[in-house]
Amino acid sequence: MKQTDLLTKTTKENPKDEKSLNAQLLARGGFVDKLGAGIYTFLPLGLRVITKIEKIVREEIEKIGGQEVLMPSLHPKENWEKTGRWDVEEMYKIKDENLGLGWTHEEIITSLVKKHILSSKDLPKYIYQIQNKFRNEPRAKSGILRGKEFIMKDLYSFHSSEKDLDEYYEKVKVAYRNIYNRCGIGEKTYLTLAGGGTFSKYSHEFQTITDAGEDIIYVCDKCKEATNKEVYEGKGNCDCEVKEMKAIEVGNIFKLGTKYSEAFGLKDENGNLIVMGCYGVGISRLMGAIVEVFNDGKGIIWPKSVAPYAVHLICIDGGKTEIKSQSDEIYSILQKQNIEVLYDNRDDKTAGEKLNDCDLIGIPLRMVISAKTLKDDSVEVKERGSDEVKIVKIKELIDFLKHDL
Ligand code: ATP
Numbered sequence: 144m145k146q147t148d149l150l151t152k153t154t155k156e157n158p159k160d161e162k163s164l165n166a167q168l169l170a171r172g173g174f175v176d177k178l179g180a181g182i183y184t185f186l187p188l189g190l191r192v193i194t195k196i197e198k199i200v201r202e203e204i205e206k207i208g209g210q211e212v213l214m215p216s217l218h219p220k221e222n223w224e225k226t227g228r229w230d231v232e233e234m235y236k237i238k239d240e241n242l243g244l245g246w247t248h249e250e251i252i253t254s255l256v257k258k259h260i261l262s263s264k265d266l267p268k269y270i271y272q273i274q275n276k277f278r279n280e281p282r283a284k285s286g287i288l289r290g291k292e293f294i295m296k297d298l299y300s301f302h303s304s305e306k307d308l309d310e311y312y313e314k315v316k317v318a319y320r321n322i323y324n325r326c327g328i329g330e331k332t333y334l335t336l337a338g339g340g341t342f343s344k345y346s347h348e349f350q351t352i353t354d355a356g357e358d359i360i361y362v363c364d365k366c367k368e369a370t371n372k373e374v375y376e377g378k379g380n381c382d383c384e385v386k387e388m389k390a391i392e393v394g395n396i397f398k399l400g401t402k403y404s405e406a407f408g409l410k411d412e413n414g415n416l417i418v419m420g421c422y423g424v425g426i427s428r429l430m431g432a433i434v435e436v437f438n439d440g441k442g443i444i445w446p447k448s449v450a451p452y453a454v455h456l457i458c459i460d461g462g463k464t465e466i467k468s469q470s471d472e473i474y475s476i477l478q479k480q481n482i483e484v485l486y487d488n489r490d491d492k493t494a495g496e497k498l499n500d501c502d503l504i505g506i507p508l509r510m511v512i513s514a515k516t517l518k519d520d521s522v523e524v525k526e527r528g529s530d531e532v533k534i535v536k537i538k539e540l541i542d543f544l545k546h547d548l
């Protein structure tokens with residue numbers, strides 16, 4: 144993508160109405176645009192990050208048997224009255240119609256699968272979607288960490304026994320661990336014992352350590368597990384010493400038992416209620432959490448796996464068409480090799496402005512072409528998170544990148 148073609152422009156100043164770091168950096172870099180409190184557009188660069196996170200999530204959920212569907216956002220009142228959740232604070236309601244905007248989907252999926260799960264032979268089933276949720280969040284001040292509209296992956300599992308649910312629950316823990324590892328925040332993300340289980344006393348959250356977090360958790364670094372303050376009773380899961388940390392919930396897993404199958408009469412051929420579990424990942428929150436974890440004074444430092452582009456190619460031409468045409472050529476060579484490149488080909492920016500924008504946007508590999516590097520038939524390559532500059536010969540560039548990316 145040539146930067147002269149890109150819709151967005153970077154800004155030097157933080158938006159006045161954004162207090163949270165993720166929103167400031169994402170807005171300045173041209174990843175998101177705020178439409179209202181807790182309501183964001185994902186711009187071209189931002190949507191590329193979301194798409195990469197979604198791909199990782201889809202791969203890991205499909206590895207544990209997930210089948211993707213897409214359920215509607217508009218939900219009939221009738222479904223929600225069955226569980227008594229129509230009047231909860233989260234629900235946005237459509238005036239003059241018996242419809243609400245979906246803030247979660249237990250009431251919809253349970254009535255849906257009832258048409259297809261007819262006997263114990265149809266079990267187990269694992270159904271998921273990636274979809275926009277709507278929630279009346281009165282305190283939407285944390286950028287994309289807490290939206291009134293946000294992207295969630297929600298998976299629901301259906302079993303013939305509690306034992307089968309328990310086994311699947313453990314598989315989901317592994318899939319979630321893989322997701323957070325692949326998104327680069329694995330080391331900062333803890334499996335956390337939490338309250339709020341509808342059926343078992345506890346549920347589990349995946350909490351990422353960051354000062355922007357709205358939860359307090361007690362972390363055991365030895366056992367790599369944590370306990371949410373809500374359920375902490377002076378002792379975690381283990382006997383080790385724990386540290387109090389701020390964290391953001393990037394996912395959670397619940398054993399639902401038969402709560403929803405009872406409300407909707409979801410039974411097998413013998414009249415046994417089907418046992419359920421549900422599992423969420425906040426896709427857009429995860430993007431915000433990554434930004435909160437990986438940044439410095441200059442901007443974002445994207446992990447390779449979710450970066451909008453792999454390479455930021457920067458032409459510092461000093462007005463010389465010769466340099467410009469050589470860097471245009473390198474751009475097209477990289478494109479032919481299917482290397483994802485953002486190409487700063489702008490004529491109206493100084494070298495300093497381009498390098499600052501590059502740090503702000505945070506693409507993992509910076510590649511600079513200038514009169515100085517071309518004298519040597521080379522380009523200058525630097526990783527976003529490091530100060531080490533490497534000089535790579537143009538003819539060795541593709542090999543270098545194939546090795547490095
Ligand atoms: P929180 O305690 O932060 O409000 P929650 O317990 O309400 O989260 P769930 O209903 O379990 O969250 O939703 C599943 C996942 O969706 C959460 O783990 C979180 O990552 C994400 N999520 C929840 N609410 C929001 C929101 N308002 N904006 C962005 N992501 C959210």
Ligand code: MG
């Ligand atoms: Mg909530």
